[in-house]
Amino acid sequence: MNDSSRRTPRRQVNPRPQATDVVARMLAVVPFLIDNSPISVSEAASTFGITENDMRNIVRTLFVTGIPGDSGKGLHGDLFDFDFEMFESDDIIEMTNHIGPAETPRFSGREAAALIAGLQYMSDIVRDEERSSLDALVNKIRRGATGSPENISVRRAPIPERADPITGAITDNLQVEFSYLNAEGSLEDRRVCPIRLDVVGNTWYLRAYCHLRDSMRTFRTDRMRNVVVLSESRDHAIDPASLPDTLFDSPARDSGIVVTVELSESAISLLSDYDATMTDPAAGKVRAELTVAHLGNLRRLVALAPGAIRVVSPDFAVAEVAQWADRGASWHKIDPLTRA
Amino acid sequence: MAEEPSKVIRQFSLIHAMLASRFGLTIDEILNTVDGYRDTFDPYSEKSLAAVTKSFERDKKDVRDLGIVIQTRSPADASNDNHGVRYLIDPATYVLPADVEFSRGEIALLHVAARAWQHGSMNKEALRALNKLRSLGVEPDSSLSGVRPRISGWNGAVNEFGEILSEAGIAEFDYLKPGDVTPVTRHAAPLALIDWNGLWYLLAWDLDRDAERTFLVSRVTTVPRIVPGQRHEMPSDDYAGRLTAELEDLAAQNVARVRVVADSDADFRLSAKYGLADAQGEISIPTADLDLLADELIEFATDIEVVAPDELRTRIHKRFDVLTLSHGGTP
Numbered sequence: 116m117n118d119s120s121r122r123t124p125r126r127q128v129n130p131r132p133q134a135t136d137v138v139a140r141m142l143a144v145v146p147f148l149i150d151n152s153p154i155s156v157s158e159a160a161s162t163f164g165i166t167e168n169d170m171r172n173i174v175r176t177l178f179v180t181g182i183p184g185d186s187g188k189g190l191h192g193d194l195f196d197f198d199f200e201m202f203e204s205d206d207i208i209e210m211t212n213h214i215g216p217a218e219t220p221r222f223s224g225r226e227a228a229a230l231i232a233g234l235q236y237m238s239d240i241v242r243d244e245e246r247s248s249l250d251a252l253v254n255k256i257r258r259g260a261t262g263s264p265e266n267i268s269v270r271r272a273p274i275p276e277r278a279d280p281i282t283g284a285i286t287d288n289l290q291v292e293f294s295y296l297n298a299e300g301s302l303e304d305r306r307v308c309p310i311r312l313d314v315v316g317n318t319w320y321l322r323a324y325c326h327l328r329d330s331m332r333t334f335r336t337d338r339m340r341n342v343v344v345l346s347e348s349r350d351h352a353i354d355p356a357s358l359p360d361t362l363f364d365s366p367a368r369d370s371g372i373v374v375t376v377e378l379s380e381s382a383i384s385l386l387s388d389y390d391a392t393m394t395d396p397a398a399g400k401v402r403a404e405l406t407v408a409h410l411g412n413l414r415r416l417v418a419l420a421p422g423a424i425r426v427v428s429p430d431f432a433v434a435e436v437a438q439w440a441d442r443g444a445s446w447h448k449i450d451p452l453t454r455a
Numbered sequence: 456m457a458e459e460p461s462k463v464i465r466q467f468s469l470i471h472a473m474l475a476s477r478f479g480l481t482i483d484e485i486l487n488t489v490d491g492y493r494d495t496f497d498p499y500s501e502k503s504l505a506a507v508t509k510s511f512e513r514d515k516k517d518v519r520d521l522g523i524v525i526q527t528r529s530p531a532d533a534s535n536d537n538h539g540v541r542y543l544i545d546p547a548t549y550v551l552p553a554d555v556e557f558s559r560g561e562i563a564l565l566h567v568a569a570r571a572w573q574h575g576s577m578n579k580e581a582l583r584a585l586n587k588l589r590s591l592g593v594e595p596d597s598s599l600s601g602v603r604p605r606i607s608g609w610n611g612a613v614n615e616f617g618e619i620l621s622e623a624g625i626a627e628f629d630y631l632k633p634g635d636v637t638p639v640t641r642h643a644a645p646l647a648l649i650d651w652n653g654l655w656y657l658l659a660w661d662l663d664r665d666a667e668r669t670f671l672v673s674r675v676t677t678v679p680r681i682v683p684g685q686r687h688e689m690p691s692d693d694y695a696g697r698l699t700a701e702l703e704d705l706a707a708q709n710v711a712r713v714r715v716v717a718d719s720d721a722d723f724r725l726s727a728k729y730g731l732a733d734a735q736g737e738i739s740i741p742t743a744d745l746d747l748l749a750d751e752l753i754e755f756a757t758d759i760e761v762v763a764p765d766e767l768r769t770r771i772h773k774r775f776d777v778l779t780l781s782h783g784g785t786p
Contacts, residue, residue, distance in 0.1 A: 134462035135517045136579070141467055142521075143586035150592055163589050176460070180468055180490060182475045193475075215471045218550035219590040223522020225621055226584035229577050233568030236650075237604040241564075252561050259555040261522045261548060265621060266647035266658075267577070268695035269606055275727035285601035296723050314604040316653040317728075337727035338720070355600045384610065417782075418754040421774040425781045437784035443756040444775035447768050451714060451760040 140165075141173055142220050145195075149217045153201065153209035167206075174208055182214050224262030231256055236269040237314065240282055272314050278336035281321060284344045285309045291323075293339040298411065303327070305334070306345070311355040312336075313362060322358055324351040333362045365390035371406040374413060375428045378403065382423040389416075402427070410435050465491025466514050470523065474549060479528050479541025485511060515542075521583075524548045551587075562588060563595035571604045575614035606650065612672050613648065613655045615679040620645040623689040625662065628679040630670060633746045638676045643668065644687045647694035651702050654747065658698045660687070669698060671744070706741035711748060712762035713738050721755035737762055745770055753778075 144163060148154065160170035174197060181194040196212035222230070231253050241249050257264060274282070284291045292306045307323035310331075314320075318335060325332040331353070365371075377400050378385070383393075391403040407413050410432060417424050417436055426433050468490040472480060486492045486507050497503040519525060523544060530539035557565070565588055572581040609617070612628070619626045626645055629638035643659035646667070650656075655672040714737045715722040725738050732738050742748040749770035752759060756775075761768035779785070 134466060135521065136583075137463045138466045138470070138517075139521050139583050140586055141463070142470070143583075143590040147590045147592055162592075163586060176463060176467070180464055180471070182468065182471045182489075215474050216546050216550045218553075219587050220549055221522065221551050222584055222587060223520075223580070225577075225580045226522060226587070229572055229581040230565055230568050230584050232650075233571040233581065233604070233606065234564065236571060236606055237564075237568060237602065240599070240602050240604075248561075249564075252557075252564065255555050255557070255561075256565075259551045261524050263691055266693070266695040267617065267620075267649070268647070268699060269650040270652060270699060272604065273728075277727065282602075286598065296718070296720060300720060302718070309601070311601050311603055314602075316607045335724075337724045340723070355603070358603075360603070360605065384608070414756070415754050417778060420750075421753065421777045422781060433782050437779055437782035439756065440775045440778035440782060441784050443753065444772050444779055446757045447761065447772035447775065450765070450768070451762060454760075 146219050149213050153207050156206045222260040224265050227256050227260035228264040228267045232267050232269045238271045239274045272317050274319050275337050277342050280342050280344050288349045290345045290347045293342040296338040308349040308351045310353050366406050366408045368406050371408045373406050374432050375404050377427050378424045382420050385419050414439050473544040476543050479543035559596040562593045563599045566595050567599050571606045573605050574610040577609045612675045616645050616657050619681050623686050625682040625685045626679045628675050629677040631674050631676050649695050658694050702743045705743040709742050711740045711767050714760045716758045719758040721758040
């Protein structure tokens with residue numbers, strides 16, 4: 116196999132920012148600097164989640180930017196100006212003159228659509244009594260946009276009723292207890308410190324410190340029953356922001372089953388939850404190698420898109436899927452009313 | 456930082472020049488005075504004029520794509536060329552209205568909402584919106600640090616349809632209707648994109664059929680492309696809201712009945728989503744599309760039985776036949 120053909124579908128190359136993206140960022144940064152000057156480069160950079168160097172570059176670009184004044188030569192009043200000394204020696208941004216509005220720009224129609232659809236999607240975490248304030252917030256975004264928000268929407272992801280108490284437990288720093296149906300199909304009692312609820316598509320996952328396993332675990336909330344919020348406080352302080360977005364650790368190659376699947380190009384995104392390695396593409400099909408903890412997970416994978424994903428090796432895994440599918444086919448050929 | 460620092464300075468200066476000008480700037484004034492234009496523009500060369508005028512047209516489009524409203528004023532003695540047209544940005548339409556203010560709790564909600572977009576063009580739009588929120592200098596409170604929603608699927612065909620939607624363009628793509636063997640090329644003007652129950656739907660005006668049609672994006676088999684040079688008038692209507700309501704109605708009218716094995720994975724997950732099983736162990740599942748429901752149910756295999764409709768059972772066993780066949784078995 117040619118090593119250069121290996122790629123993982125999860126990784127996306129971040130394109131370098133286009134000039135217009137940088138302009139958009141500068142338009143947002145300027146009013147903040149006007150309002151908060153003097154401010155250290157590091158604080159301003161962390162507010163916008165960019166590197167200190169990016170922030171310094173913004174300031175340097177502003178230094179050389181002006182508007183055509185009456186003379187057309189850019190006199191003092193027509194320029195951005197900073198305390199050069201403080202900037203160069205102390206890394207502090209002190210704006211001494213600015214042009215243009217000091218207030219934040221409006222949202223574009225698409226930006227407003229992104230915010231509103233995001234709010235819709237997560238609306239189930241907002242308590243009922245706060246629902247009206249959510250509507251008010253959507254209205255503010257609409258009024259703050261230059262165009263009507265585009266027709267893009269995301270339906271609310273409903274949180275399973277049984278898992279609802281967890282949102283409160285996280286806010287109140289309390290432990291929870293529940294019965295959990297594990298991947299092998301057996302019920303276990305778990306007592307955990309809930310850290311974060313991740314909503315992906317329509318599924319709510321709880322990231323929690325599990326006392327039974329003594330480590331961080333991810334639970335599907337729709338596999339929980341009898342969720343009880345305990346009076347004990349969380350005994351593991353973990354910063355929710357420190358958790359990676361990957362929900363499950365892929366099993367190590369030597370502890371799971373390494374399988375090869377063949378799939379059409381259009382089905383690649385279905386592998387995003389797996390740490391898959393793409394191999395030898397051929398005629399519109401791709402092959403991927405991945406490790407599953409047990410064969411049950413493999414059934415779930417092929418069931419995502421029957422016909423579009425096929426297990427090709429090892430032989431025992433192929434046979435297992437074939438037998439499982441055959442049982443499923445015979446089972447569903449029979450009308451339950453006629454089943455003895 | 457940027458690929459093209461000169462373009463950054465040019466566009467940034469252009470925006471500020473148009474903001475500062477009370478009566479607007481003519482194209483001559485822009486080319487002769489605004490940084491990034493005046494330093495490259497040679498008024499004695501036709502070629503230079505053409506090149507700079509072209510980059511002004513492109514910048515204007517980029518600036519408008521940022522959501523900035525550029526007004527144009529034509530001179531009273533309206534001659535046919537663009538020469539007398541004045542361009543300006545009204546600061547009042549540029550900045551957020553003074554009464555739009557956000558509390559720390561609202562900022563926290565908006566931060567989480569913006570970060571939900573993971574991929575493609577909507578991720579980019581959301582990050583731009585996020586920067587504007589940061590610009591307000593209001594720190595989010597910590598109330599929502601324990602929640603991390605992620606909107607999936609804004610990539611591939613969905614992303615392309617999104618681009619065509621915002622351009623008010625016409626999309627060309629191949630679409631495989633369920634039950635058909637070969638896809639058919641379709642031409643349609645996108646009106647709305649919605650994620651409903653984890654799947655993306657496109658509402659569009661189908662030009663070949665001269666009627667509105669709903670497409671399930673996962674059934675699109677080619678990368679949608681924009682038909683060059685064609686635009687349509689985008690009527691302002693809440694298409695997304697209407698499509699959502701239609702799908703909800705459809706689902707409410709078509710309810711499947713599925714019996715689950717008690718305490719199985721199917722029992723846990725289907726009852727969490729659709730409500731608890733009744734005394735017979737049956738769960739009612741509203742569905743807008745039997746094929747999609749069959750896709751959702753097959754992983755439960757022999758832990759479920761379809762009570763109604765018969766058509767759902769047929770679709771499920773057909774899927775298992777495909778799976779058996781593709782794994783070397785004989786259905």
